[in-house]
Amino acid sequence: MPPSKPTSSARATLADVARHVGVSAMTVSRAISQPDSVAKPTRDRIMAAVKKLGYLPNMAAGTLRSSQSFIIGGVVPTLGFSIFGDTVQGISDVLNDSGYQLILGCSGYSLENEEKLVTALIGRQADGIILTGTLHSPELVPYLRGSGIPTVEMWDISEPRIDMAVGFSNFDLGQEIGRHLVACGYRRLGYVSGTPEHEKREKRAAARSRGFLAAVREAGLAPPARVSVPDPLDMEGSGVVAADFIAAHPEIDALLCINEIVGVGTLYEAQRRGWKIPQKLGIAGMGDANIAHLVHPGLTTIHIPGYKIGQLSAEMMLARLSHGRVKKRAVDVGFELVIRGSTRLPEKAGPAKR
Amino acid sequence: MPPSKPTSSARATLADVARHVGVSAMTVSRAISQPDSVAKPTRDRIMAAVKKLGYLPNMAAGTLRSSQSFIIGGVVPTLGFSIFGDTVQGISDVLNDSGYQLILGCSGYSLENEEKLVTALIGRQADGIILTGTLHSPELVPYLRGSGIPTVEMWDISEPRIDMAVGFSNFDLGQEIGRHLVACGYRRLGYVSGTPEHEKREKRAAARSRGFLAAVREAGLAPPARVSVPDPLDMEGSGVVAADFIAAHPEIDALLCINEIVGVGTLYEAQRRGWKIPQKLGIAGMGDANIAHLVHPGLTTIHIPGYKIGQLSAEMMLARLSHGRVKKRAVDVGFELVIRGSTRLPEKAGPAKR
DNA sequence: ATGAAAGCGCTAACAA
DNA sequence: TTGTTAGCGCTTTCAT
Numbered sequence: 001m002p003p004s005k006p007t008s009s010a011r012a013t014l015a016d017v018a019r020h021v022g023v024s025a026m027t028v029s030r031a032i033s034q035p036d037s038v039a040k041p042t043r044d045r046i047m048a049a050v051k052k053l054g055y056l057p058n059m060a061a062g063t064l065r066s067s068q069s070f071i072i073g074g075v076v077p078t079l080g081f082s083i084f085g086d087t088v089q090g091i092s093d094v095l096n097d098s099g100y101q102l103i104l105g106c107s108g109y110s111l112e113n114e115e116k117l118v119t120a121l122i123g124r125q126a127d128g129i130i131l132t133g134t135l136h137s138p139e140l141v142p143y144l145r146g147s148g149i150p151t152v153e154m155w156d157i158s159e160p161r162i163d164m165a166v167g168f169s170n171f172d173l174g175q176e177i178g179r180h181l182v183a184c185g186y187r188r189l190g191y192v193s194g195t196p197e198h199e200k201r202e203k204r205a206a207a208r209s210r211g212f213l214a215a216v217r218e219a220g221l222a223p224p225a226r227v228s229v230p231d232p233l234d235m236e237g238s239g240v241v242a243a244d245f246i247a248a249h250p251e252i253d254a255l256l257c258i259n260e261i262v263g264v265g266t267l268y269e270a271q272r273r274g275w276k277i278p279q280k281l282g283i284a285g286m287g288d289a290n291i292a293h294l295v296h297p298g299l300t301t302i303h304i305p306g307y308k309i310g311q312l313s314a315e316m317m318l319a320r321l322s323h324g325r326v327k328k329r330a331v332d333v334g335f336e337l338v339i340r341g342s343t344r345l346p347e348k349a350g351p352a353k354r
Numbered sequence: 355m356p357p358s359k360p361t362s363s364a365r366a367t368l369a370d371v372a373r374h375v376g377v378s379a380m381t382v383s384r385a386i387s388q389p390d391s392v393a394k395p396t397r398d399r400i401m402a403a404v405k406k407l408g409y410l411p412n413m414a415a416g417t418l419r420s421s422q423s424f425i426i427g428g429v430v431p432t433l434g435f436s437i438f439g440d441t442v443q444g445i446s447d448v449l450n451d452s453g454y455q456l457i458l459g460c461s462g463y464s465l466e467n468e469e470k471l472v473t474a475l476i477g478r479q480a481d482g483i484i485l486t487g488t489l490h491s492p493e494l495v496p497y498l499r500g501s502g503i504p505t506v507e508m509w510d511i512s513e514p515r516i517d518m519a520v521g522f523s524n525f526d527l528g529q530e531i532g533r534h535l536v537a538c539g540y541r542r543l544g545y546v547s548g549t550p551e552h553e554k555r556e557k558r559a560a561a562r563s564r565g566f567l568a569a570v571r572e573a574g575l576a577p578p579a580r581v582s583v584p585d586p587l588d589m590e591g592s593g594v595v596a597a598d599f600i601a602a603h604p605e606i607d608a609l610l611c612i613n614e615i616v617g618v619g620t621l622y623e624a625q626r627r628g629w630k631i632p633q634k635l636g637i638a639g640m641g642d643a644n645i646a647h648l649v650h651p652g653l654t655t656i657h658i659p660g661y662k663i664g665q666l667s668a669e670m671m672l673a674r675l676s677h678g679r680v681k682k683r684a685v686d687v688g689f690e691l692v693i694r695g696s697t698r699l700p701e702k703a704g705p706a707k708r
Numbered sequence: 709a710t711g712a713a714a715g716c717g718c719t720a721a722c723a724a
Numbered sequence: 725t726t727g728t729t730a731g732c733g734c735t736t737t738c739a740t
Contacts, residue, residue, distance in 0.1 A: 024727050029719060038727060056477045060417035061717035064732050071457075079443040080661075082436030082644075089433040092460045096467075101474060103425075104458040106446045113450075122454060123410045200575065202722055264648065292435075294618065296646040307434075367733055378711045383735065393709060415733035418716050 012053040020049045032057065040327055063125055072317060073121030074130045077109045081261060082234060083288040083306075084132065087154060090310025091130060098318055100127070102343050109201065111137040115188035122147065128156055128317045134158055134165070135203035139308045151311045155304075156204050157330045164320065166305070166313045171214070173335050176217025177256060177286055178301050181335055183346040186254035189216055189224040192242045192266060193258040194232045205232070205258055207236065208286055212256055218261040224256070225249050232262050239265030243273055243328050246281060254282030254343065260289035263299050282343040297341025366407040374403045386411065390396040393634070412528070417479055421704050424454050426671060427475030427683055428484045431463045435587060435615060437642040437660075438486065441508065444664025445484060452672055454481070463555065476501065482671045486511055488519070490558035501538040504674045506667045509658075510558050511684045518674065520667040524561035527689050531610060531640055531656050532668025534691055536701040540636055541606035543578040546596045546620060547612040548586045559586070559612055562640055566610055578610070586616050593619030597627055600635060608636030608697065614643040617653045621696055636697035641689065651695025658689050 018025040023042060031038040031046040038046070063069040073108035074091055076084040088104060090117070091227065095102050103126065105117035115137045121129055128150040144151050144162050153164040156170055181189060191212065193199065199206040216224055227245040229238040238257075246252055263285025270277055277283055277297060286294055287299040291300035309340075312331055322327050339345070372379040377396060385392040385400040390403055392400070403409070430438040442458060449456050457480065459471035466559055469491045473530040482504040488511075498505050498516050505517040510524055535543060544564065545610060548551065553560040570578055579601040583592040592611075595621065600606060611617035617639025624631055631651060639646055639655040646653035666685055675679050693699070 015717080022726085024718090026719075026728080027726060033719090037725075042725085055474065058418070058717055059478045060414050060423065061732090062719070063414035064412070064418050064734085065719045067732080079433070079446070081438040082439055083437040085433040088458070092433070092458060093462075096459060096471065101457050101478065103455050104442070104446065104460070106452060108445055108447075117450065119410065124413045124455065125722095257683070262716080289625055291645065291648055295647055296650050347668055366734095369733080379733085380735080381710055384710085389733090391709075396709080412733055417714090417736070418718085419733080419735045579713080584714080 009173055012055040013058070013154075014055075016144075017053055017055050019047065020053060021045050040172060041277060047181070049087045056234065059289070069125040069127055070145055071121075071124055071126045072100050072128045072130060072314070073103045073105070073124075073126040074103045075107050075114050075117050076132045078233075079106055079292070081289050082291070087313075088292070089312035090307040090312075091303060091314045092310075094311055094314035094318070100318070103176035107132075111135070111140075113199070114190060115140050115282040118144070122149065127321055130313050130317065131162075131251050133204055134161055135201075136162075150317060152317050154313050156207070156307050157332055158203075158207060160243075161328075161330060163328055164231050166309050166316060166333060167330075168332055168335050169211075170204045171211035173276040173286060173304075174208035174211025174213075175215045176211075176335070176337055177284055177300075179219075180300075180339070180346065181254050181256060181282065181284060181343065182219040182221065184282065184344050185347045186343075187221060187340065188244065188251050188253045189221065190252040190254060190255040191224040191226045191258075192238070192262055193226060193228055195228040195230065198228075198232065208273050225252060229258075229262060232258055235261050235265035235268075237265070238262040239267075239269030243269040246270070247273075252281070254284070257283065257285045259287065260292045260299060260301055262287040263301065263342075264289075264291055264295050267295055267297075267299060278344050284343055292338065292340065295342075299341040300340045301338055302335050303338050305333050308333055365412070366409040367412070368409070370447035371400065371403045371407055372407050374407060375399050376455075376456060390478060390479050390573065392660075401612065406483045414694045421479060422516055423479040425457055425475075425478055425480045426454050426484060426668070427457045427472065427478075427480040428494065429458070429461050429468050429471050429562075430486045431461050435643050436645070440644070440660035441667075443552025444661040444666075446664075448665055448668035448672070454669065454672070461486075465489070465494075467557070469494050472498070473622055477502065481675055482506070483509060484667050484671060485516075485644045485674045486516055487558055489555075490516075504671060506671050508663050510561070511686055512557075515682075515684060517682055519660045520663050520670060520687060521684075522686055522689050523565075524558045525565035527640060527656050527658075528562035528688070529569045530691055531571075531638055531654075532566040534654075534700065535608050535610060535636065535638060535697065536569060536573040536575065536695070538608070538636065538698050540697075542605050542607045544599065544603060544606040545578040545608040545612075546551065546592070546609060546616055547582055548600070549582040552582075562612065579606060583612075583616060585625040586612055589615050589619035589622075591619075591622075592616040593623030593633075596620040598653045600624070600629075601627075606635070608638070611637065611639045614639040614653060614655055618643075618645055618649050621649055621651075621653060622672060632696055633700050638697055640703050646692065649696075652692075654694045654697040655692055656689045657692050659687050662687055675690065 014025045014028050017028045024066050031043045108116040130152045131155050134153050153165045155167045155169045157165045221292050231239045285303040287302050292301040366384050368379045372382045385397045391528040401605050460516045461468040488507050507519045509521045511519045511521045582596045641651050641656050646655040
């Protein structure tokens with residue numbers, strides 16, 4: 001479907017096609033964007049000329065004139081570690097089926113980078129912007145609100161939100177895995193999280209922590225002993241920190257890790273030291289990295305439907321863009337408790353879905 | 355850094371800034387894009403006004419006038435399975451540091467989709483296009499060559515190429531893992547690949563196969579028994595097929611799998627059937643998915659430096675874009691044999707890097 | 709170092 | 725159903 005005549009001469013324009021057919025440029029424009037408004041014979045001749053000349057609309061001109069870019073901007077923290085890959089794929093799949101393009105940026109978990117990326121997107125007249133999380137630079141939120149650009153925040157539906165949101169409650173997630181560990185009969189829980197500074201920047205992680213702690217509290221257990229890893233995306237380093245922590249706190253019977261990377265790292269290091277899992281120690285992770293099923297024993301975790309989040313985010317955006325102003329909405333896609341071998345089984349069977 | 359005045363009124367334009375400062379629009383344009391060509395005092399007043407008015411250039415207008423979009427298009431087969439995530443991250447990191455934006459598309463391994471995405475990118479005046487692999491629709495290659503748009507092909511440097519390339523030889527990759535298995539003393543090799551139809555569409559996979567077969571041949575061994583899995587991205591299904599294959603061919607002492615997903619699936623299913631790995635059977639994978647280190651025993655594989663490929667691809671693109679026409683180049687980033695527990699050790703120590 | 713004029717290619721708005 | 729006019733906001737080009 002690329003134009004058949006990619007000669008070195010400049011690309012054909014609307015006017016070229018119009019001249020070739022003997023109609024006005026406007027008619028050609030209509031034949032392309034609202035075919036029904038052009039008489040069939042005219043349209044056929046136009047489409048033939050389009051094909052023959054290899055005409056491809058210059059979107060920059062269209063965007064300039066109509067202020068509609070058919071670009072959606074997306075910002076995720078990272079594409080490493082397979083955390084957000086599925087989500088971006090979901091967005092991409094939906095957009096490309098609808099004639100939109102995705103401009104993608106990775107913020108590296110930096111609010112400053114996110115802001116720069118959004119600024120660039122606005123300079124490109126992006127029709128909509130999809131962000132990750134609900135924590136943004138202080139200037140960005142009022143700016144986006146005031147700009148009127150439709151915005152979707154993904155992976156978190158906690159308040160305050162900018163506009164639309166697709167995700168789940170990270171508090172609920174932490175609470176659910178906490179309740180599960182309690183239901184398994186664990187009584188001395190430990191917690192491996194990022195540093196306090198990290199949690200300041202990582203609202204989602206902080207919310208998970210709060211949810212977990214709430215679950216422990218409501219069970220009447222002592223507050224979990226807690227250790228911080230310097231980099232929650234460093235599997236090996238985190239595993240060593242967590243295992244040293246357990247060595248110093250042998251009374252702990254189960255460890256919750258802030259994410260699956262830390263969880264897998266901990267599992268490995270524990271096994272390297274000869275500890276039987278889950279006999280000596282239960283280990284669980286939370287969400288994101290889709291690696292919990294690969295290790296042995298499998299890591300009990302909460303699975304997040306990343307692809308679905310991306311898909312719904314894009315669909316919600318397109319709906320807003322076509323149906324005009326819809327009521328602001330937040331969609332909770334939930335999450336799924338996945339019980340695997342790294343923890344013992346619950347004492348009484350309970351629901352594992354949500 | 356977003357404009358400080360995101361009022362509901364229309365965004366400020368160059369002319370607004372010019373009026374505010376009392377200079378011509380052209381001077382403002384220069385102050386922004388070639389600051390040195392504007393007198394310091396003038397420039398300072400202009401920048402102050404830019405900030406005050408929250409002026410953000412409309413890239414659509416700039417692109418229309420100058421035919422320079424500062425957009426690079428990128429197409430990868432998928433963002434699932436963490437195969438190309440690092441690569442896209444590498445591209446994104448480099449581009450965003452240089453004022454470029456990435457329009458990303460996922461082709462789903464379909465040449466037709468790839469072509470559509472590229473067509474859209476050209477309609478957006480993309481300054482450059484980064485594709486995955488060297489297999490494209492028959493129309494696309496001459497079209498891109500004729501268009502003069504700088505193109506980088508990633509993950510494969512085999513001929514024929516469109517323009518620039520960053521990757522490695524998939525033939526060499528298959529050959530290297532094949533030679534390694536031979537060096538380990540394996541004599542009855544088996545091979546788990548995609549279907550013949552799959553290999554027709556998947557040139558890179560086919561090249562790996564040829565490399566592997568060449569290694570076996572040069573060692574004077576019998577051609578490997580071969581089995582096809584319907585979907586090489588389906589871990590469980592592939593594992594079952596591979597294990598059934600081994601059950602029917604008990605003489606095979608080592609199995610090479612077309613990718614790490616199939617490799618891990620095979621390892622799992624083998625263990626599920628109670629087979630000791632690597633005692634009963636050596637298992638190895640090839641490249642891509644970055645999951646080989648997670649399983650136990652670790653999967654011997656060839657690691658591909660995905661992030662580096664993305665980084666170099668973007669850098670090469672930017673170099674071409676600024677230095678003008680450079681000689682067409684292909685960069686071989688190589689790959690790395692990673693020996694893990696799923697195969698026995700080589701009989702004589704050999705080099706493991708390349 | 710700065711400005712004036714023109715126009716990139718398209719589509720909104722109005723006219724016929 | 726089709727055409728005319730004008731202009732989106734910027735940068736190229738040429739002039740001062």
